[in-house]
Amino acid sequence: MEAINASIGFDRRLYAQDIAGSRAHAAMLAATGILTDSDAEAIREGLLTVLSEIEGGRFDFRTDLEDIHMNVESRLRDLIGPAAGRLHTARSRNDQVAVDFRLWVRDQCDAAISGITELIRALLAQAEAGADWVMPGFTHLQTAQPVTWGHHMMAYVEMLGRDMGRFQDARARMNECPLGAAALAGTSFPIDRHMTAAALGFDRPTANSLDSVSDRDFALEYLSAASICAMHLSRFAEELVIWSSAQFRFVRLPDRWTTGSSIMPQKKNPDAAELIRAKIGRILGATVALFTVMKGLALTYSKDMQEDKEQVFDAADSLMLALAAMSGMVAHMTANRPVLAAAAASGFSTATDLADWLVRTLGLPFRDAHHVTGTLVKCAEDRGCDLPDLTLAEMQAVHAGITADVFSVLGVENSVRSRQSYGGTAPDQVRAQVARWQARLA
Numbered sequence: 001m002e003a004i005n006a007s008i009g010f011d012r013r014l015y016a017q018d019i020a021g022s023r024a025h026a027a028m029l030a031a032t033g034i035l036t037d038s039d040a041e042a043i044r045e046g047l048l049t050v051l052s053e054i055e056g057g058r059f060d061f062r063t064d065l066e067d068i069h070m071n072v073e074s075r076l077r078d079l080i081g082p083a084a085g086r087l088h089t090a091r092s093r094n095d096q097v098a099v100d101f102r103l104w105v106r107d108q109c110d111a112a113i114s115g116i117t118e119l120i121r122a123l124l125a126q127a128e129a130g131a132d133w134v135m136p137g138f139t140h141l142q143t144a145q146p147v148t149w150g151h152h153m154m155a156y157v158e159m160l161g162r163d164m165g166r167f168q169d170a171r172a173r174m175n176e177c178p179l180g181a182a183a184l185a186g187t188s189f190p191i192d193r194h195m196t197a198a199a200l201g202f203d204r205p206t207a208n209s210l211d212s213v214s215d216r217d218f219a220l221e222y223l224s225a226a227s228i229c230a231m232h233l234s235r236f237a238e239e240l241v242i243w244s245s246a247q248f249r250f251v252r253l254p255d256r257w258t259t260g261s262s263i264m265p266q267k268k269n270p271d272a273a274e275l276i277r278a279k280i281g282r283i284l285g286a287t288v289a290l291f292t293v294m295k296g297l298a299l300t301y302s303k304d305m306q307e308d309k310e311q312v313f314d315a316a317d318s319l320m321l322a323l324a325a326m327s328g329m330v331a332h333m334t335a336n337r338p339v340l341a342a343a344a345a346s347g348f349s350t351a352t353d354l355a356d357w358l359v360r361t362l363g364l365p366f367r368d369a370h371h372v373t374g375t376l377v378k379c380a381e382d383r384g385c386d387l388p389d390l391t392l393a394e395m396q397a398v399h400a401g402i403t404a405d406v407f408s409v410l411g412v413e414n415s416v417r418s419r420q421s422y423g424g425t426a427p428d429q430v431r432a433q434v435a436r437w438q439a440r441l442a
């Protein structure tokens with residue numbers, strides 16, 4: 001029974017939140033006259049001692065005391081005697097764990113937001129430096145159109161910006177205090193829930209005591225936001241794995257974020273990127289696990305809900321590690337500009353520019369322009385050259401109206417410069433987006 005029932009093995013991570021919640025509760029009990037000032041003072045002092053014992057590694061966590069709440073309270077009794085028993089007046093472990101866990105998850109939202117901010121800064125630095133470095137843009141992992149390095153980096157900034165917004169939204173929604181819901185029905189003591197809510201930095205107390213002790217939406221929202229963020233990181237990680245391969249050579253990853261092989265001396269493995277790519281498995285796994293624990297639970301608290309913590313702890317650790325590793329890699333990776341530029345010009349990447357030119361200059365309907373361009377690509381393919389290497393005569397053989405002016409749009413530099421539509425890849429547009437983000441973060 002002890003083995004299946006105890007949560008102290010993992011919920012000890014809530015010690016700081018548990019003690020903060022108890023201090024707020026004790027202060028409120030004194031202010032409302034439920035507790036004497038001297039008992040409240042003894043409790044306050046005792047809790048601070050417990051806190052310093054835990055932080056100093058001098059605390060004996062006992063499995064027979066089940067969880068962090070009972071461990072702290074039991075030690076408090078050793079320290080201050082019977083007054084410790086008054087701390088649990090007008091409270092239950094049900095609202096206690098709800099407030100502890102909410103405080104912990106709220107901190108994790110803040111941590112995720114700063115981890116994301118750091119990564120965005122690293123991406124902005126890359127984007128600013130490489131606002132006009134050309135590279136191939138892909139669809140289906142096939143060369144599509146030339147884009148800029150900065151534009152590609154800024155795509156991730158947008159994704160991470162939405163991730164940040166999700167953590168901010170979740171934080172705002174979870175910022176209500178369940179303390180004082182007691183076991184499930186509220187309490188007959190004249191408590192002041194607004195006071196404890198304010199003391200713990202919540203916007204207000206929760207409004208329904210049943211919901212307060214049975215709700216784990218805040219953890220599910222955190223996990224959902226974490227899953228989406230981890231999915232974004234895994235996509236970028238995958239690109240870094242591909243880009244750093246000998247076949248691509250688009251980037252050089254910093255040595256300290258790669259490993260060598262014990263047998264093949266030439267190897268530089270992108271282990272950090274691979275592990276970041278994998279973290280989504282744990283994080284989304286935790287999300288599915290907690291949804292599955294919560295589904296079908298009748299109100300209110302059931303012990304099933306003790307299974308919430310390990311999932312969230314593991315997901316949070318994984319997310320923070322992935323964000324930190326990604327920031328380190330992005331801050332110190334080097335784009336291989338000549339390789340990027342050569343790749344940008346290959347694969348008939350300016351075929352769309354050619355088709356657009358036929359529309360704009362010769363007034364062809366886009367579908368016809370698409371057809372003419374297809375024929376010209378075929379021509380170049382047969383000759384084993386790229387589009388700008390075709391002669392004017394060869395082009396005119398396909399469509400008589402083509403003039404030498406066409407060559408101006410076949411170069412990749414001109415191609416990216418021409419994509420001035422809002423949010424497009426033109427260096428000016430990229431710089432404008434970098435500036436907008438820098439202002440937003442400032």
Ligand code: ARG
Nearest residue numbers: 007011067093094097305306
């Ligand atoms: N360790 C429990 C948990 O994590 C604390 C709440 C226990 N409440 C109860 N009525 N047994 O959920």
